[in-house]
Amino acid sequence: MTFTLGVDLGGTKIAAGLVAPGGVVTRRMSAPTPAAEGPEAILQTIVDLATSLTDHAPGTVIAGCGIGAAGVIDPVSRTVQFATNSLPGWTGTRLGAEIERRLGMPVATVNDVHAHAIGEAVHGAGRGERTVLVIAAGTGIGGALVVDGVLQAGRHGAAGHYGHVPAAEAAGLACTCGGTGHLEVIASGPAILQAYLRRGGSEPGDTQEIFARADAGDDVAAEVINIAATALGRSIGGLINSVDPDLVIVGGGLAAAGPRWWNTVESHARAEAMGLLAGCRIVPTSLGADSAIVGAASLITTTTLLAPITL
Ligand SMILES: [Zn+2]
Numbered sequence: 001m002t003f004t005l006g007v008d009l010g011g012t013k014i015a016a017g018l019v020a021p022g023g024v025v026t027r028r029m030s031a032p033t034p035a036a037e038g039p040e041a042i043l044q045t046i047v048d049l050a051t052s053l054t055d056h057a058p059g060t061v062i063a064g065c066g067i068g069a070a071g072v073i074d075p076v077s078r079t080v081q082f083a084t085n086s087l088p089g090w091t092g093t094r095l096g097a098e099i100e101r102r103l104g105m106p107v108a109t110v111n112d113v114h115a116h117a118i119g120e121a122v123h124g125a126g127r128g129e130r131t132v133l134v135i136a137a138g139t140g141i142g143g144a145l146v147v148d149g150v151l152q153a154g155r156h157g158a159a160g161h162y163g164h165v166p167a168a169e170a171a172g173l174a175c176t177c178g179g180t181g182h183l184e185v186i187a188s189g190p191a192i193l194q195a196y197l198r199r200g201g202s203e204p205g206d207t208q209e210i211f212a213r214a215d216a217g218d219d220v221a222a223e224v225i226n227i228a229a230t231a232l233g234r235s236i237g238g239l240i241n242s243v244d245p246d247l248v249i250v251g252g253g254l255a256a257a258g259p260r261w262w263n264t265v266e267s268h269a270r271a272e273a274m275g276l277l278a279g280c281r282i283v284p285t286s287l288g289a290d291s292a293i294v295g296a297a298s299l300i301t302t303t304t305l306l307a308p309i310t311l
Contacts, residue, residue, distance in 0.1 A: 003057065005050050005065040005105075006297030009042070010112060011035060011086035016049040017290065018057055019297035023123030025290045029053055035086060039093040047102045064106035066296035068115020069095060075157045078109040084176075108299035110151070112292055113160060116251070117144030118151050119295030122302070124287040125249045133245040135162060137232060137265075138253035140176070141184045145243060149302065162235065163188065169231040187232040189253055195224040211257050222260075229264035236265065237272025240280050251285030 001021060008015040014033050017025040029049050034041035050065055071083035071090055078096020100107040110118070117134035126132035126146065135143040141163030145152045153159050163184030164177050170186035177184075185191050189207040196210050197203070201220045204210050214221035236248060248269070254261055262284075270278045287294060 002061045002063045002301075004063050004297040004300045005053060006115075006293035006295070007046055007050065007065065007067040007069075008112060008115065008292035008296065009033065009046065009067060009069040011070055014042070014045055014049060015289065015293060016046070016053055017293040017297070018053045018060075018062075019294060021301070023119070023287075023294045023298060025293055027053055027056060028290075028293070033087075035088065038089045039087075042087070042090070043093070043095070043098050043102070046099055050099075050103055062105060064108065064300035065099065065103055066108045066110070066115070066299040067095065067099065068110050068112040068292040068296040070112050072156065072158050073109050073111050075110065075153050078107070081156065081158075106300060108296070110153070110296060110299060111157065111160075113142040114144050114151055114153060114157075115292040115295040115299075117146055117160070117249075117295065118298060119287055119291035119293070120249050120251065120285050121146035121295075122149050122298055123294050124291055125283050125285055126247055129246040131243065131245045132247050132249060133239060133243055134249045134251070135232075135236060135239075136252040137187065137250065137255055138189055141188050141232065141252075145245075162239065165235060165238075167231045167235060169227050183231055183235050187228045187235075192224050192228045195227065196221060199224065207253075208257075211260070214260060215258075225261060226264055228254075229261045230268050233265040233268025234272045236269040236282070240269065240273045240277050244277060245280065248280060248282045249285055250282060251291070255284055 004019045006017050006019050015030040018027040020026050031045050072081040074081050080090050080093045083090035096107050096109040113136050120134055121132040132146045142160055143162050144160040164182045166181050167183040170181045173185040174180055175182040175185045193207050199220050210221045214225055266282050
């Protein structure tokens with residue numbers, strides 16, 4: 001059997017897995033992302049994790065390593081085109097070439113949200129479906145469109161920034177991208193927290209606590225969650241009208257927050273969708289924390305990305 005390695009590189013944690021054919025993770029390892037130490041330390045941590053996984057599987061044929069990484073990743077040059085301040089110095093890192101040289105095996109790279117989407121669309125909740133729209137709602141709002149198992153990454157590898165579409169509920173609010181009035185600043189986890197504070201809510205520890213307060217009868221908490229979920233749901237409805245997908249998969253930290261959020265998102269998505277499309281299936285993710293590892297690994301063995309992989 002030929003295995004692949006999958007790496008999920010986020011701002012706080014790097015998770016890696018040994019992936020069997022069919023997208024089954026047979027062994028996992030992880031380490032904190034040494035973000036403050038810079039790109040070289042991050043590259044070395046990836047190599048260390050990959051080497052440990054390989055060492056624990058003697059005699060196993062490893063076809064290559066797929067990496068889903070934070071930032072906008074050019075799918076052809078495999079270089080980080082843009083990264084936020086959560087990974088200082090990460091922009092410009094020759095991620096694919098450097099890891100390939102150090103591991104001595106083929107390496108494919110993709111954005112981490114895209115890796116998550118490929119994993120869910122190809123091996124998770126979207127298995128067997130043709131046109132799959134994946135939405136990830138948590139710290140940010142992102143996702144991807146996967147058609148016939150192939151990620152539609154766009155000209156710059158930046159497709160799927162669904163948090164950066166205009167949303168009426170976000171009018172006038174400054175966005176993390178430099179624009180104003182985008183969905184992300186009203187519908188993401190941090191946006192819910194900010195909205196709660198703007199409306200005079202007493203300092204909560206985190207977004208999760210706002211959900212707990214809403215359940216306990218806090219009207220302001222319930223209202224800001226309702227506005228966030230309504231805005232996201234309406235946007236998903238607009239995307240359904242644009243794409244006419246076979247299936248919409250919704251994941252990320254907010255999707256696990258319970259029926260209050262989920263039901264509001266789903267009902268507003270259906271209300272916004274045109275009549276013919278209002279019955280579109282909208283389902284949660286199914287691979288849990290493995291989705292990005294599985295999606296990244298699948299870049300090695302299947303044509304899940306339109307861009308050629310340099311071997
Ligand atoms: Zn924006």
